[in-house]
Amino acid sequence: MKALVTGGAGFIGSNLTAELVKQGNDVFVVDDLSMGKIENLVGIDKNKLQFCEHSITDYAFMRQLLIEKKFDHIVLLAAVASVADSIERPYETHLVNQEANVNILETVRKYKLPVKKIIFSSSAAVYGNLPDLPKKETSRVDPLTPYAIDKFATERFVVNYGRLYNIPTVATRFFNVYGPKQNPQSPYSGVLSIITECLRNNQTFTLYGDGKQERDFIYVADVVKALILLLQSDAKHKVYNVATGKTNSLLEVIHEMEEIAGRNLKMTMGPERTGDIKYSQADISELGKLGFAADNNLAIGLEKYLKYEKI
Template sequence: MSKVLITGGAGFIGSTLADRLIKNGDQVVIIDDLSMGDIENLPQSMNVTFYNESITKQAFMADLLITNNFDYIYLLAAIASVADSIERPIETHEVNQNANLNILETIRKEKLTPKKIVFSSSAAVYGNGPELPKKETSSIDPMSPYAIDKFATERFMVDYGKLYGLPTVCTRFFNVYGPKQNPKSPYSGVLSIVSDCLVKNDVFTLFGDGSQTRDYVYIDDVVDALLILATTSDAKWDVYNVATGQSISLIDVIGAYESASGEKLKVEKKEARLGDVQDSVADITKLRGLGYEPKVDVNTGLAKYWDALQEK
């Protein structure tokens, strides 16, 4: 049994990861301030300890890390909204970069011995660079404070790891979707907002013409990737794209979702938003080299997502 810390563990990705870890018999500690996460997402298990706290509380975090000396640490907590980071760059910077740096400092200074520290970054770091698919070596062009913080924290993770011998690794998530996404959050992925509109027969606001493409990756594949990166000793001091390697336009994914759900989406078009990326697809060769293979194509994933919403 491993002792695992998940920051942001009441969120969509963190809580789904926690579900899997509990099934594997691990002891899981979750910290989440519930600004974006939902307490209902948490696994109902004796093997989960939950703290309703912010990762910016330095003394609290240091005490938690020292007391537990975790085997695995997943750093998933973030203010994950590009728009929010543009409106509140300093506040989002505290969560998205400084808090993670303080965690690294505590591990270094206290000589803690995690087997792996996994930091979740984002495909947003690539920005609108013309090269497709995006390789981990593609040019970086962060177009928002959110993306700047994600990239800077990646560099801290990789270089701290090398300098101080900490087993760090970073993911760059592309467009993750699936059950437990929060459509009410302004930080939510587009497919959870589409889902909510389909369920409630509400109008979906389409920014731009719908031609923008994304690499949508189902949550179960993302959890597979996180576990591979955590448990593969060679995967350290490096960054890995987490995606499917396939892209689809927003208009086509809406069509696929309408087919999966048997519902028709009401759409209202608006101008494209500042800072939004036009096209995005990942090269996942590097992650495949560790044994990762996405199992859920977008049609299957949308059907699973819709079924889960109906059950709820």
């Protein structure tokens, strides 16, 4: 199979790219390296990997690439994955998080490209702070920020382009992903990578809010497993939660990481951040119907992660 992974030098993208290549696929990565790192692709078979440093907002470039390469699989992971940044720069982030993806869909439609599957990576942020838990794909949504609005709107484009124009599309709502190759220096970084860096360097971690906010944390290898399952399945025109179905508070996670690392985390308290969601938990029964179950609970995933980071 020939696969295109946008954002393929990023955290999730590089892990997915490595596994796709390992399984014998040819992978083309487009990434502008604003969030990803070329080092994330080191060690991947270069005979099976092509990398292009480019922005997906260059519509003409992306259109030509899609027409020339005729990819079997397209995984849309490129995004400005920062709630805070979307609040500061709503239009600029919109161009990446929505418009560029619609251009890809429109190219596939207009030129009748023979794509076997398109996956768009959305986010649990679309659910907002509505109280009903766990979140089902059919639950009400309440996107609170430009980031979440763009993710939800693009989901609808992806699913309904699929239905209207007979394109095999699916969307995934990632919950809180953690694991190797997450960049703690990035302003868009996940909280667990920041905690890991603070543990490594004996730095002070700023805990925003009371630490009782609950998240459904999922190890990146399980996210990759879910994406490949969806690529290989007959699933189409649906949205799938990608998570474990279990939650932990941030304070519980910090305690677990301290136990594994054998050291205490220095902390200072900060105010709750605008747009942050208090409680988040997924219902993963739809993905379960395709045979998915996470291989790593929080303790196992954190141990693997901290071992990788040599903490």
